[in-house]
Amino acid sequence: MEEKFICSKCGNSDHRYIGFINDKPYCRLCLPFKGENAKNDYRIKRNIKLTLDYPLSPKQNKVSDEVVTCLKEKKNVLIHAVTGAGKTELVYKAMEMYLSLGLHVGFATPRKDVVIDLTPRIQEAFKEARVIAVYGEHTKRLNGDIIVLTTHQLYRYNHYFDLLILDEIDAFPYADNRLLESFFYRAVRGNYILLSATPSQEVLDRMKRDGKVLELFERYHKGKLIVPRIIEKPEYFLIASCLKELKRFIADNKPVFIFVPTIEIGKKLFKLLNIFIKDGSFVSSQEERRKIDIAKFKNGELKYLVTTSILERGVTVKNLQVIVFEADNSIYDKATLVQIAGRVGRKIGATTGEVLFISSDVSRPMIEAIDEIKKYNEHR
Ligand SMILES: [Zn+2]
Structure with a gap:
């Protein structure tokens, strides 16, 4: 009997999505995702320190510490934080911990605009780090100390990240996209953190069961959310x-x-x-x-x-x-x-x-x- 074909890029083994060229199987699911893969030989600089020019609120500090604790226990984390809570900052301490150990850190988000906005902010926080952005027409350099990328580019990083953060899990086009989801899980070698202001009940239930859900319902400035x-x-x-x-x-x-x-x-x-x-x-x-x-x-x-x-x-x-x-x-x-x-x-x-x-x-x-x-x- 023929050996079962499993796509090395997305893990697909469903015969409905497998085609053949000259009797050789190929995956039709992830066909549009072609390009170079990142090599896993990049050495992370060991002296990278987190330097924020503004203070975290007491609640932000508390959640950041909890994130670090969970990761030390090898638990994956969902951070459920309201809009304007400053959720990006909640993962900085965890990122610093991984970098100090020479481990690979990635920050993924479904949208290219967000990658472009986020990259300089992360560079500000980790000044000595080589922070690189990877998205659509921007894929020449794939390695760095911190990689900020779209979920579409995750296929290049098979089993790569010791810590992978995924922002806006419920945003288009990541939400309900099985292929992007499989890229995400395949890119994780260690643990992951999911960030969302509006997680679905399904994700909440799953992370309560299999990981840890941390909540931050206070905006950074402590003012209330606006009720429509x-x-x-x-x-x-x-x-x-x-x-x-x-x-x-x-x-x-x-x-x-x-x-x-x-x-x-x-x-x-x-x-x-x-x-x-x-x-x-x-x-x-x-x-x-x-x-x-x-x-x-x-x-x-x-x-x-x-x-x-x-x-x-x-x-x-x-x-x-x-x-x-x-x-x-x-x-x-x-x-x-x-x-x-x-x-x-x-x-x-x-x-x-x-x-x-x-x-x-x-x-x-x-x-x-x-x-x-x-x-x-x-x-x-
Ligand atoms: Zn595939």
Whole structure:
């Protein structure tokens, strides 16, 4: 009998996804993931120290220490931390411990933008380290003391990381993607840490059973999470309602994100808003100029952005206010709404703000998101 084929890259052995060229089997599942693999001969510098230019809060310190304890006991960890808690910092002590032992540390996240944002921040914290970023068109150098990478690039690191951190486990495209998930687990040689503000019940249950779940429900600045307010209007009145709220925010000199469920709705809404209020733009994954628009928004040249869920995570803007247009659309699940609401009130000195759900109906995820945010505020 023929030996069973198991893909060395993703572990697939399901015959439905195995093809043959000249009688030689190949894996069709991970076919698009081709390229050089990282060699495991890189020597980690031994003098790397963590130097943070700002203090951790007492609760952040406590969780960081707990993470270190768990890893010493060889337990994998899920850190469930609310939006704005400063979750990246919670793993720095653990990273320092592994680096001091000459072990390989990776920091993975589903999105390229986050890799680009995160790399200089991690470099700031570990100044002597060679921190490298690996993502899509950026794969020339695969080795360093700390490797920050997209989950798409993990296939290059088979059985490589002694500590692998995965941020935003519930974010697209990692969430519900079995292939990326198998890349992740295959890249781990030692232990892993998962980070999320909105973990699914399934992940929570699994990590409670097989590892350890650590919680941080307090924002870094200790202010409360902003509880969304529902504005329920008949469908024909939604745009007028959105315009009214937008005008109010702009008059107060507050920058605004307006989230829309689809590109079509976004284009249509922006066209109308733009008649009344200039200095805005529409951004989506399809808009080439989105990077320029986001930069303009951050420096105040643009007052508002109509956006699809691409700005759901990551971007932090002082004094930001949020409108979710057609919040009852089925594209918005509880986790997405919690993430979106989490954009507001993040900065020290600007810890308040408003999150408005404008819709013609009230969906179950809207209610669940509001309940969950209230629960976090009570259990800080
Ligand atoms: Zn494969």
